[in-house]
Amino acid sequence: KRRLIMSEDEYVDGVLKGDRMVLSRAITLIESNSSKHFVKAQRVLQRLLPHTGKALRIGITGVPGAGKSTIIEAFGNMLCDRGHRVAVLSVDPTSSVTRGSILGDKTRMGTLSRRQEAYIRPSPAGGTLGGVARKSRETMLMCEAAGYDVILIETVGVGQSETTVRSMVDFFMLVVLTGAGDDLQGIKKGIMELADAIVINKADGDNLLKAKVARGEYERMIEYIRPATEGWQTHAYTCSAYTKDGIPELWEVIRAFREVTEKSGVFQKRRRGQLLEWMHSMIDEHLHSLFFEDPVITGRMPEVREAVLQGVISPTQAVKELVNMFDVDRAAR
Ligand code: GDP
Structure with a gap:
């Protein structure tokens, strides 16, 4: 039709x-x-x-198996029940290899994907992280214009993708597994520094006690790291995507975050900063690809590289010469 x-x-x-x-x-x-x-x-x-711009943007990261999609399913269903409209996106720069099967797969969020109030979109396939990021940002804006008021953006902890998602969301949560001491060691401090909440999932059954212990351990670790958001104290929380314990509380945490940061202006300040950061990173990428795809540059590159290796010219001099050869008008045509 x-x-x-x-x-x-x-x-x-x-x-x-x-x-x-x-x-x-x-x-x-x-x-x-x-x-x-x-x-x-x-x-x-x-x-x-x-x-656009009226939705609350929430990022979720964690190693595969931590329970991201199960949490999103529980959390998303709860929000829909409360009258929200939820869009679930994912940023997965590896999806050219995995074909997006790790993230944003609707079969992983069975009940949520069947709801009218929810919209699930897997990561755009392939390309550089920068390309995937642009597409995901613009997808997020489209979803906002379509009336979704909560945007959940999922990513696995690979390389730079957490930093990228952090730069597109208001609130960022790290989902971790219970107990295991080695798990604590495995989590990079850098990732903890991005998080507004650390969520210890699978706090149910035999795992409950271990989860509570892990919470204490994370709380102690948090004391030594810089908070991700000015004026907001990151904490560790336990939840179970199975029993739904702690899921409504998670939403309360996020709502409190919004209230506090909107009042202080940090919320709006971060959004403005993110827009400019986005623009600057696109300038970088655009100029980078114009430069490296310019036939004059690619033609001269082997020779210049050799000259640097032979010690005939310094890298600084090489850059100067290449940039002098670069005609941005020609390249952009
Ligand atoms: P993801 O890779 O981070 O998205 O993890 P999944 O959501 O696919 O979950 C990985 C595994 O953990 C699955 O077998 C889930 O059924 C299980 N799981 C997820 N949440 C919970 C939970 O709250 N409690 C328990 N016991 N298992 C869970």
Whole structure:
């Protein structure tokens, strides 16, 4: 029934009406690597921009098996029951290999994915982390324009992806496993420094006591790290995605976070900072690819590299010469 090619107006109207089919197609447009789609997607996004920004953006990270998707399922269902509309996105720069099977797989969130109030979208496949990040950010904006008021962004702890997700969300939580002392050692301090909450999942059955012990251990570790958000004290919490114990409390923590940070202005300040950071990282990537894809540069590169290796010119001099050869107008054409 739906036409193969939709107009800009049809995209904008459909997304604003919350039409999931149109939203999915708009996101596909965002994810496309064709330059024609890029232009259209950006026009659509431009018009939707005034309708974005009202959602609460929550990032969730943790090693595979920590229970991220089970928590998202429990948490998401609870929010939908309370009248929220929840979009679940994922950032997985490895998905070109795994085909997005690790994150955002709807079968992992069976009941949530069947709800009208929820929208689940797996990570865009492949590309650099920067490319995936742009697409995910723009997807998030599309979902906001479509009326989703809670955005959950999931990522596995691989490389830089936690930092990337941290830079797109208001609140960031780290899901960890219970007890195991070696697990505590395995978690990098750097990741703990990004977290507004540390969530010890699987606090049920035989695991309950171990989870409580782990909570104490994390609380002690937190004392030694810099808080992720100014004016907010990160704590460790236990929960069970199975029994739902601690899941409503998690939402209370996030609501308190919003209240405190909005009052202090840290919330708004972070959003503004994130926008500029996004712009700057796109400038970096754009110039980087223009430079390294420029035929004049790629043509001269082997020779210059050799000269550096032979000690004929210094790396600094090499950069100077290459940049002098670089014509940005030519490259951008
Ligand atoms: P993810 O890789 O971080 O998304 O982890 P999953 O959500 O797929 O969970 C990994 C495994 O832990 C699955 O077998 C889940 O059934 C199990 N699991 C998740 N949450 C809980 C929980 O609260 N309690 C218990 N006992 N098991 C859980």
